[in-house]
Amino acid sequence: MRDEIFLRLLTNELSQLFNLDVSILTHEGGDPDSVCSAHCLKKILTDFFKAKNVRITIPDTPSAHTKTLLEYFNVELSNNVENSDVCIIVDAGSPEQLSKYSEIVFRQDVKIIVIDHHSNTNNRYPASVKVYSNEAYQSVSEIIYDLAEYNGFEFNLREVEAILIGIYYDTARFTVADLETSLKICKLINRGITLKDILARMEQTIDLSERIARLKGAVRMKIYRFKDWLIVLTHVGKFQSSVARSLVSLGAHLAVAIGEVDKSRVVASIRASQDFVEQTGLNVGVDLAERIGMRLGGHGGGHASAAHLECKSTIDELITHIVDELASRLNINPEVLEP
Ligand SMILES: [Mn+2]
Numbered sequence: 001m002r003d004e005i006f007l008r009l010l011t012n013e014l015s016q017l018f019n020l021d022v023s024i025l026t027h028e029g030g031d032p033d034s035v036c037s038a039h040c041l042k043k044i045l046t047d048f049f050k051a052k053n054v055r056i057t058i059p060d061t062p063s064a065h066t067k068t069l070l071e072y073f074n075v076e077l078s079n080n081v082e083n084s085d086v087c088i089i090v091d092a093g094s095p096e097q098l099s100k101y102s103e104i105v106f107r108q109d110v111k112i113i114v115i116d117h118h119s120n121t122n123n124r125y126p127a128s129v130k131v132y133s134n135e136a137y138q139s140v141s142e143i144i145y146d147l148a149e150y151n152g153f154e155f156n157l158r159e160v161e162a163i164l165i166g167i168y169y170d171t172a173r174f175t176v177a178d179l180e181t182s183l184k185i186c187k188l189i190n191r192g193i194t195l196k197d198i199l200a201r202m203e204q205t206i207d208l209s210e211r212i213a214r215l216k217g218a219v220r221m222k223i224y225r226f227k228d229w230l231i232v233l234t235h236v237g238k239f240q241s242s243v244a245r246s247l248v249s250l251g252a253h254l255a256v257a258i259g260e261v262d263k264s265r266v267v268a269s270i271r272a273s274q275d276f277v278e279q280t281g282l283n284v285g286v287d288l289a290e291r292i293g294m295r296l297g298g299h300g301g302g303h304a305s306a307a308h309l310e311c312k313s314t315i316d317e318l319i320t321h322i323v324d325e326l327a328s329r330l331n332i333n334p335e336v337l338e339p
Contacts (some may be wrong), residue, residue, distance in 0.1 A: 002136055002180050007101055007150040008145075011115060016224025017051040023084040027092035028059040030066035034091035036166035039075050040159050041090065041115070044144065048153045057081055059099040064210075065169075066100055068202055073162055077101040085184075086111045091140045091283075093118030093133075093301040095125060096310070105129055115140060118301055121283040138181045145184060157191060164188045164195060171243075176274055176305070210239045217257055218250065220312060224323060224334040229253045231326060231334070235260070235315050240269035241308065248273055254284070258315050263266045263309070265298075272305045282329060292321050301311040315324035 001009060009320070013315065025032035038056045045051040055078035062070060062077075067085055070077065080086055081101065087110050093175055094104040105112050110225055114121065114131040117140055121133035137143050140161045148155055155163065167185060171177040177185060213236045221234035232252040236243050240257040246256035253276040258268040270284045277284070285302035293300025293309035300309025 001141070001146045001150060003134055003146075004150065006132065006134050007146055010115070013130060013132065014045065014049045016145075017049050017077065017086060018224055019052045020085040021053045021083060022051045022055070023081040023087045024054065024056045025076070025087055025092070025095040025098060025101055025104075026056075026058050027144060028065040028110075029061065030058040031063065031091070032065055032143050033068050033139045033166040034058075034077065035069045036073075036162040037090050037115075037144045039162050040141070040144045040148075040155060041075050041088065042149075042309075043155065043159055043310040044153055048148075048151060054079065055084070056102070061102050064207065065202055066255060069162075069165070072198060072201070085267035087112065087113045088205050089116075091116060091118075093121045093124060094299060096299045102262065109307065114187070115143060117143065118303060119283055120290065120301060124263075124301065137168050138176070138178065139170035142168070142181060142184065142213060145188075157193065160188050160191050161193050161195070161198070164193055165198060168195065168302045172305075206242075210242055213237070214240040214246045217247060219246060221255075221338075222319075223252075223337040224326075225337055226330050226334045228324065229280070229330065230325075230333075231259065232256070233322065235321050240267060241271070241306075244269040244271040253327075256319075261303055261310070262314060264301060264312055264314070265315055266310070266315055267310045268318060268322075270302070270307045271308070274305060277305045280330060288322065288325060289330060292318070292325060295323065309333060 014130030024038045042054045045054050077126050095105045102196050112129040112235055116133040117137040125131050145163045148203040217234045217236045221232040224231045227308035231254045232247050233256045235258045240259045243257035244255040248271045254272040256268055256270050258266050260266055272284050282305045285307040289300030289302055293311050296311035296313045
């Protein structure tokens, strides 16, 4: 178990849910970690902590990956958070990520609990919200796994599979799994899980428009060389996170994919390679997404190597801010590489 004190506090909190109506909310669109952890949290709340009624809500339209998982695990969704006594937010580092449900964190008539693992989550919610966030955890699915183990609760094979899928995607397909996570992966696989069927199904869900976005993102990117670091910035209408991720696997140390929401508002996904994060000590969630998002009248956040921001600016303005910020943080003047 990664952090017993954290698990004890969380257990104490959840012990108070006996006989209560609970809504579990993911961040907008959901993702494998948030959906899988919500699914398993529902199980443990119902069977172990004896909550009366537990519903799962995903703000906005579920993403393609999310839809596949919802079907696979037979997860029923609800849009009714109104009548809940308690609302548990999973995997959302700030209220803005709840989209149309973001106001709920300010309501006084419903208790709000956050279970998360992003950087700086503790400072992002109003003081009335009970935040259980631990950056040491590589996924919320892992928190739920530890929570079950701490309380001696056993998940069945299907739930164990969900935990493993959550861990798989939040560790960039196990590539950044640390020792603790790797030991858990072994234990989970030892219970008799093979991921090949579900992964094949998930990979098929990369549709044509996402592939086109990735390729267009590559064609439009601008390459900045900060000595030995290659940083690329591009713009695409949709699938920014998929585009940024694919540009890192193409060879960039850091990739930013920006999308225009309207004339004065943009969103951006940032991904960085592990060696870049380790050697520069830069946390793209805090140092880039949160900082620049707030500076430009928006918000942002995430992890050390993956982040998202939304702000009031044009694509070009945002590019300038990101390049300037990197230049000052790395203390290097970049050179623009000609295509
Ligand atoms: Mn996560």
